[in-house]
Amino acid sequence: MIRPKYYYVPPVPLRTIFKSVIWNSTNDHILLSIDDGPSVSETTKILNTLRDSSVKALFFVTTDAAIKNRHLVNEILAQGHSIGNHSFSHKRLRFVSGSILKREIVDSKSAIEDATGTPIMYFRPPYGAFDPFVLKAIKKSGQKCVMWSLLSGDFLGSGSETEKVIKNYLNPDSIVVYHDNFKSRNTIIESLISTIQTANEKDLKLEIPQYV
Numbered sequence: 001m002i003r004p005k006y007y008y009v010p011p012v013p014l015r016t017i018f019k020s021v022i023w024n025s026t027n028d029h030i031l032l033s034i035d036d037g038p039s040v041s042e043t044t045k046i047l048n049t050l051r052d053s054s055v056k057a058l059f060f061v062t063t064d065a066a067i068k069n070r071h072l073v074n075e076i077l078a079q080g081h082s083i084g085n086h087s088f089s090h091k092r093l094r095f096v097s098g099s100i101l102k103r104e105i106v107d108s109k110s111a112i113e114d115a116t117g118t119p120i121m122y123f124r125p126p127y128g129a130f131d132p133f134v135l136k137a138i139k140k141s142g143q144k145c146v147m148w149s150l151l152s153g154d155f156l157g158s159g160s161e162t163e164k165v166i167k168n169y170l171n172p173d174s175i176v177v178y179h180d181n182f183k184s185r186n187t188i189i190e191s192l193i194s195t196i197q198t199a200n201e202k203d204l205k206l207e208i209p210q211y212v
C-alpha cells in the first residue's frame with residue numbers, strides 16, 4: 001500500500017511558516033540522514049553499505065546511545081560521515097519545561113562534543129516535533145534545526161514501499177530520513193541500497209553539504 005504524498009513529504013505551508021528550519025538540502029546534494037542510532041545491531045551494517053557505495057551520510061545520534069556506544073560513533077566519524085544531535089533521550093519536545101529543553105538540546109550537544117571532540121552544528125527534534133520554544137533553544141545553543149523533505153518510510157517495514165516512495169519523490173535537493181532503530185531493522189539496508197540506485201539512475205549526487 002502506498003500512502004498519500006504528504007505522509008512522506010512535509011506540506012509547503014509548514015515549510016513556509018518555519019523558515020528558519022532547514023527542510024531541503026542545497027541543490028545537487030541529496031542528504032541521507034540516519035536517525036536514532038548508534039545501535040549495536042544495525043550501525044556497522046549501515047556503515048558497510050554506505051562504504052560500498054562511497055556515500056557519506058549525516059547520523060542524528062541520541063546522546064544516550066552515543067555515550068553507550070562511543071566506539072560506533074567514532075567509527076561513523078572515522079569513515080568520513082557527520083554526526084548531529086537528536087537529543088539525549090528521544091523525548092517529544094513540544095510543551096515541555098525549559099529545564100527539559102536545556103537538557104535535551106543544549107546539554108546533549110555538549111555531551112556529544114565532549115565524547116567525540118567534534119563540534120555539533122545540527123539538531124533534529126525527535127519525531128520532528130517542535131514549537132517556537134524548541135526552535136529558540138536550538139538557535140540559542142548555536143545549532144541549526146534540520147528537518148527533512150522526504151521520509152523514506154523505512155520504519156513501516158516494507159522495502160518495496162520505500163523504493164516506490166524514493167522513486168516518486170526523490171529530488172536533487174532532498175533531505176531523506178532513515179532510522180537506525182528496531183522498527184527499521186529489516187528494511188534500512190534495502191532502503192539505502194534502493195535510494196542509492198535511484199539517485200545513480202537519475203544522475204543525482206549524494207553528499208553532505210554545509211548548511212551555514
Ligand SMILES: [Zn+2]
Nearest residue numbers: 035036126127
Ligand atoms: Zn528519532
